Amino acid sequence: MISYQDIRELHQFQSGPEALILSLYVDVDQSNASNLNRGFETEVESIFRKMSEDHSPATNHKREFEAECNRVMQVLRNYTPRGKALVIFSGANRGVLWQRDLQVGLPTGARWSKRPWLRPLLEVIEDHDRFAVVLIDKHHAKILTIDATGVHHAFEASSDVPGKHATTGTDHIMSQGQMERDHTNHLKAHTRRVAEELATIVDRMKLSRLVIGGPVEATSMFTSELPKRLEQMIIGTISAPVDANPDRLRAELSAIQQKAEQEDETKIVESMITSAMKGERAVLGISETLAAIQEGRVYRMVVAKDFRTQGNECSVCEVLVADGHESCSFCGGKLEPAPDLVNRASHRVIEQAGKVQVVSGTAADKLAGNGIGAVLRF
Numbered sequence: 001m002i003s004y005q006d007i008r009e010l011h012q013f014q015s016g017p018e019a020l021i022l023s024l025y026v027d028v029d030q031s032n033a034s035n036l037n038r039g040f041e042t043e044v045e046s047i048f049r050k051m052s053e054d055h056s057p058a059t060n061h062k063r064e065f066e067a068e069c070n071r072v073m074q075v076l077r078n079y080t081p082r083g084k085a086l087v088i089f090s091g092a093n094r095g096v097l098w099q100r101d102l103q104v105g106l107p108t109g110a111r112w113s114k115r116p117w118l119r120p121l122l123e124v125i126e127d128h129d130r131f132a133v134v135l136i137d138k139h140h141a142k143i144l145t146i147d148a149t150g151v152h153h154a155f156e157a158s159s160d161v162p163g164k165h166a167t168t169g170t171d172h173i174m175s176q177g178q179m180e181r182d183h184t185n186h187l188k189a190h191t192r193r194v195a196e197e198l199a200t201i202v203d204r205m206k207l208s209r210l211v212i213g214g215p216v217e218a219t220s221m222f223t224s225e226l227p228k229r230l231e232q233m234i235i236g237t238i239s240a241p242v243d244a245n246p247d248r249l250r251a252e253l254s255a256i257q258q259k260a261e262q263e264d265e266t267k268i269v270e271s272m273i274t275s276a277m278k279g280e281r282a283v284l285g286i287s288e289t290l291a292a293i294q295e296g297r298v299y300r301m302v303v304a305k306d307f308r309t310q311g312n313e314c315s316v317c318e319v320l321v322a323d324g325h326e327s328c329s330f331c332g333g334k335l336e337p338a339p340d341l342v343n344r345a346s347h348r349v350i351e352q353a354g355k356v357q358v359v360s361g362t363a364a365d366k367l368a369g370n371g372i373g374a375v376l377r378f
Contacts, residue, residue: 002100002121002124002125002130002147002148003125003130003206004125006098006100006121006125007118007121007122007125007350007356008350010089010097010116010121011116011118011347011350011351013089013097013115013116019061019064019091019093020061020064020065020112020113020114021089021090021091021097021112021113021114021115021116022065022068022069022088022089022090022091022110022111022112023088023089023110023112023113023116023117023118024044024072024087024088024089024090024109024110025086025087025106025107025109025120026043026044026076026085026086026087026088026106026108027040027043027085027105027106027108028040028079028081028083028085028086029081029083029085030081035081040076040081040108041073041076041077044072044073044108044110045073047108047109047110048069048073048110051110051112052065052066052069061112064091068090068091068112071090071096072088072096075088075090075096075099083101083102083103083149083150084102084103084104085104085105085106086099086100086101086102087099087102087120087121089116097116100149102124102148103148103149103150104124104127104128104148106120106124111340115343115344115347117340117343118346118347119340119342119343119346119358122346122358123305123358124148125148126261126265126357126358126359127261127360128147128148129147129208129209129257129261130145130147130207130209131145131146131147131207131208131209131211131235131257132144132154132198132201132202132205132209132210132211133145133146133210133212133213133249133253134194134198134210134211134212134213134214135214135240135241135242135244136194136212136213136214136218136222137214137215137218137241137242138187138190138215138217138218139158139159139160140156140157140158140159140242140243141155141156141157141158141194141242142155142156142242143155143156143194143197143201144249145201145207146249146250146253151246151249151250154205155194155197155201157190157193157194157197159190159193187217187218187221188221188225191218191221191222191224191225192225194222195222195227198210198226198230199230202230202233207233208233209233209235209257210230210235211234211235211236211237211253211256211257212234212237212238213237213238213239213240213252214240214241214242219237235256235257235259235260236256236259236260238252238253238256240252262360262361262362262363265357265359265360265361265362265363266361266362266363266366268300268302268357268363269302269359269363269366269367269373270366271375272284272302272373272374272375273366273367273373275375276373281376281377281378282374282376284370284372284373285371285372285373286309286311286322286341286370286371287321287322287323288373288374289345289372289373289374290311290320290321290322290341290345292374293320293348293349293352293374294320294330296377297374297376297377297378298349298352298374298375298376298377299354299355299374299375299376299377300354300356300357301345301346301372301373301374302357302367302372302373302374302375303356303357303358303359303367303372304358304359304363304364304367304368304371304372305358305360306364307342307364307372308342309322309341309342309371309372310340310341311323311341312335312336312337312338313335313336313337313344314328314330314331314333314334314335314336315334315335315336316328316331316332316333316334317330317331317333320341320348321335342372349374
């Protein structure tokens with residue numbers, strides 16, 4: 001599984017004065033012809049070579065950079081693709097710090113910097129939020145959790161639910177009404193058991209969305225057994241049976257998940273814009289957002305997926321500014337270029353226990369002209 005907690009843990013990877021971190025995202029999707037016969041290795045080697053030739057690594061870190069590239073290339077040579085993308089963070093004199101396969105596509109890219117390059121991973125998490133899927137019929141049930149790393153089994157159960165109608169060999173002493181009541185009671189016990197397990201999984205994994213799948217009778221009774229808080233988390237239903245394969249699940253879930261996420265993102269952006277226009281707890285624009293980060297006021301930074309900007313960072317107090325002269329207005333220190341300003345701002349927000357949300361589609365369109373904003377704590 002992959003979650004915002006992973007981002008917080010990655011943020012803790014600090015580079016020392018003599019060691020930086022190599023962040024690598026690799027497109028390993030074997031449905032792409034260019035990746036066959038391990039073509040992804042060749043592309044990564046080319047990127048590392050270009051970074052070295054362009055003097056991207058600081059001069060006094062060049063030897064460390066080349067050593068880290070060699071270490072990561074050795075990992076790639078022994079790697080067997082198990083998804084569509086591979087993410088590796090390595091360095092800080094500790095070797096490979098974090099490695100994960102993703103079931104979603106990402107373009108190949110690398111950074112050599114003081115902090116992990118987290119923005120692509122943040123975009124993946126926002127685009128593929130973790131949620132639970134309950135597949136249930138009268139006799140069987142599965143609870144699955146789904147995220148960017150794939151489908152994960154969390155719970156499975158089988159129950160002996162008797163039929164509601166008499167069949168050949170049935171003891172006819174039991175009336176039809178009794179059989180129907182017995183059937184209903186067993187089905188309720190079955191669905192109640194699954195509902196209780198679901199509540200435990202949701203709380204443990206901090207999930208916020210549910211999808212229900214299966215025949216109408218079982219799913220209706222299951223929904224009726226859910227506590228109100230879980231019922232309100234349902235974002236849609238699917239027709240997939242309990243034994244549906246992962247490909248069918250992904251196909252049926254895609255539209256539901258995308259619609260729910262776009263609706264959530266649009267509500268967040270609209271609320272933020274309204275608050276900012278009223279001068280309440282929100283700001284819009286890069287300069288205003290960076291100022292709020294500097295003051296420790298940001299609860300949630302919201303950024304359009306395609307928004308990119310450059311700025312400066314103070315070499316002394318590390319304040320981030322969208323524009324400036326040669327010296328920092330806070331401490332007088334020298335300002336140095338910060339080409340990936342949003343990534344650095346994201347780290348600052350995470351440091352302050354805030355959240356970073358990357359939005360796309362309608363929500364991103366509503367941010368046009370600003371590209372970024374923040375919901376404030378105070």
